[in-house]
Amino acid sequence: MAAGRPDYGALASMGALSAVIGDTADAYRMRLFNIAVPQLFGALGVTLGTLVHGQGWTAVAVVTAVALVSGMISSIGAVASASGLLLLLNAVVGAGLPMPGPWWKPPLLLALGGLVVLVLALFGWPLRGGVPERSAVAGTYRSVAGFLEAAGGPAHDERRQAVTLSLNRSYDLLLSHRTRRHGRSPALARLTAQLNAVIPLVEAASSAKLRPAALGPLSPAYPAAARRLADAVERGGAGRRAPGTALPGRTSPVLDLPPPTGPTERAVDRALRYAAEVMQEDTPDPFGATDRLGRPAELRIRARRTARAALVSEASWRYGLRIALCIGLAQVLVSVIAVPRSYWVTLTVTFVMKPDFGSVFSRAVLRALGTAAGLLIAIPVLAEVPRGWWDVPTLALLATLIPAFSAKGYAFQTAAITPVILLLSDQLNQQGFQLVLPRLYDSLIGCAISLVAGYLLWPESWHSRIGDRLADAVADTAAYVSLAFATAPGRDHPARLRHRRGLYRDLSAVRSEFQRALTEPPPTGALAAAWWPLVIAVERIVEATTATRVRVDHGVPAPPAAEVAAITRELDDLAGALRTGTAVPGGAAPEQEQEPAPAAGADGGTGPSGAGGPVTPGGPDGEEGVLDPLRREVRAARAIAAPAPG
Structure with missing residues (x-):
């Protein structure tokens, strides 16, 4: 002017x-x-x-x-x-x-x-470099603290979704840097290790949903400890330490945890202590760290392939x-x-x-x-x-x-x-x-x-493909159920962790796609509204699988392989029915057809198989079979997909 x-x-x-x-x-x-x-x-x-x-x-x-x-x-x-x-x-x-x-x-x-x-x-x-990254990882720990507070309550699913979004955001932020700066940033390598350490805590919080209601909510000491870990991440710290000494400018978070009384508490306790140990580690080797989505080199190659595939x-x-x-x-x-x-x-x-x-x-x-x-x-x-x-x-x-x-x-x-x-x-x-x-x-x-x-x-x-996307998510969930119980208790499968993280990310994308489809005129909007409960049911199946695996790792007897295979087949059948638009084979399994079977040992001994067959009794903090919660979620999903009588 x-x-x-x-x-x-x-x-x-x-x-x-x-x-x-x-x-x-x-x-x-x-x-x-x-x-x-x-x-x-x-x-x-x-x-x-x-x-x-x-x-x-x-x-x-x-x-x-x-x-x-x-x-x-x-x-x-x-x-x-x-x-x-x-x-x-x-x-x-x-x-x-x-x-x-x-x-x-x-x-x-x-x-x-x-x-x-x-x-x-x-x-x-120049003054605040690295602050947004630390804030993102600290925010993930705080979202997990909220998840622990709501575990098993009415807000459980809402807080779990908030954790998923926070994890996606933090991983996107850190991995986008590591694909360009791999091997040159100890601070980013440390933050990635701290973010990886939150995964066991998320899985342990999921298992709290399976605790008997009579035991009440988890001790408030657990979310308080998670928030102290978040504060430690946000404070940051720099430099290396000699063996046996603390990192400069950093003090170990005081967790102040109560003695664990059951598999869920043991899982949360161990996850919190592991995260606290990671806070005090030397700067992780940037060439040796493997995050929960794969190595950065793989991400870089995948990004190039994605760009090339998108153009053609x-x-x-x-x-x-x-x-x-x-x-x-x-x-x-x-x-x-x-x-x-x-x-x-x-x-x-x-x-x-x-x-x-x-x-x-x-x-x-x-x-x-x-x-x-x-x-x-x-x-x-x-x-x-x-x-x-x-x-x-x-x-x-x-x-x-x-x-x-x-x-x-x-x-x-x-x-x-x-x-x-x-x-x-x-x-x-x-x-x-x-x-x-x-x-x-x-x-x-x-x-x-x-x-x-x-x-x-x-x-x-106006001819939506949301059914195909949902069928793919169910098929991936079936693969995750199989991976979740493929190893003995205490010996986790590395592929399971990556599969679970990728599956939650995909489910988050499916949820967003369905929410967009709900705004479309009929028939797409009506179809999305009809299948929306199934999206939620699939998310609950993934969480029930994770929670069951965590409980098996902390004292609950492992389920027989045949029972796991039966649940996997049910999910594969559901995915096929969604993809073809046909009825779910066999319908929903009756709720009361099961008889308790002898408890399986830690080695995951065999037992009767088949959908709705005998189940394995639960562990120290519950009487129900170890796979019963997962079976209920699978039945609910199949019932949603089944056509109404007449």
Whole structure:
């Protein structure tokens, strides 16, 4: 404004806006990538758009090609998704709005706006490097403490899901670093070891659900000890120690645990003490540490394969073609028909059709509602606020609404962004209040194109594959049940730990997919609602398996292999029925067909087999058979999947 070039300021502000929205990571290194890489793609996009501005069908072809590339790269990962969005978004803006020349100025101005945000975001890195990582791991320990408090109670499942999300977030944060810095960061190796040490504690907390209700909740000393461990992680510490000495600046957490009285208490006690020992270890060997998801080298190879597979997969091409079709139709429409501020039609399609942002149907509806609400905010601003210096405090005030509203949902985010974009656009074309109605019309046209060409014309949009995803999860659960009891008590199978962590991550993704499907219109929404209880039932089967294995490791007699095989077969049958859409073989096993069998020894001796057959009695803190809780969860899942009589 002081230089008399508000159009320059508008472009820089657009770059800053996209950088702020993309700054969603916690760790500074990830914030650097989340902001910088998409900004480079955005600069490329606005360059391409500026070069074809006003060139008719050439602009249509270029923007459509950019849409194809944007859709294909969006499935690689979060940073690639944001990069694809900015590539297409800025290409549309450059092709639709007159930009200040020469051609290199618009990308430079957008990049400078993003650079301001990047500098502010990384300002504390020299003083606070590593703090977000430690906070994430400490937060996982605190979520486990809440899980221990709720173990066996009404909030048990909710707290378990919170632990799963926290573990996913912490592993993503640490492993994304280790794939690039493997062998060069003792601090990250130590944090990874501390995060690995929480896994036995999570499994022990799961076993508390199987304790008889008469014993009451676990002692409050256990969650208190977990919170002291969290404090120790957050305090951090550095340096090596000589044998027999404490780490500099670090004291051993005082656990103050009661004497264990049963298998669950023994499991929790041992897990807490093990975690406390890890807190005091020398810096772990960064080349020898194996985390619960596999070695970092394997993750690096897997990441490359994932990116390569995403670029050549049929799903990526189909989504790229969907976006290209919608963008192409929008560009053709505004080229043939005189539509005021026509680039808004294509911008709306860009936001609605973003492949990893959820349901196209619900986003189109929410986009229309959010735009209408945002225009109600913009109308008095454009009508009453004088253009010029008043725009600066007005934009600053409106911008504060974006983070506050974004957390409430997509419609709220759209409502907050709309008046900001209108004011910035007005700096480039000086239309004032005349922007309001065209903005509404163009958004409605863009939403209609997305619904028809991007949703209704593609059967996979409304013929959901959630049944196949659920069947895969059940089959993986069957494999986990088999692994869980493949070794003698006290001798765990390394593959079980990795399989369990990966299975919980997959189940979390399935849960998110089902929650998105619930927002779809029939038949997808109705199908997701009908199968939602089965998603919860599968999660409970995984937890019951883990809890049973923990109890076997701490005193409960091991189940016969034949009984484990029978449960595995039931789960395989359920997976097959879900995949084919047929009835579950044999239906749900009757609840009362079982007779107690002699207790199996620690070596897992054999006994009668078959679904609903004899069971092994429980251990010291319960009378029920060791596999009975798992059987009940499997029966419940099969009953949900079985068709209703008649």
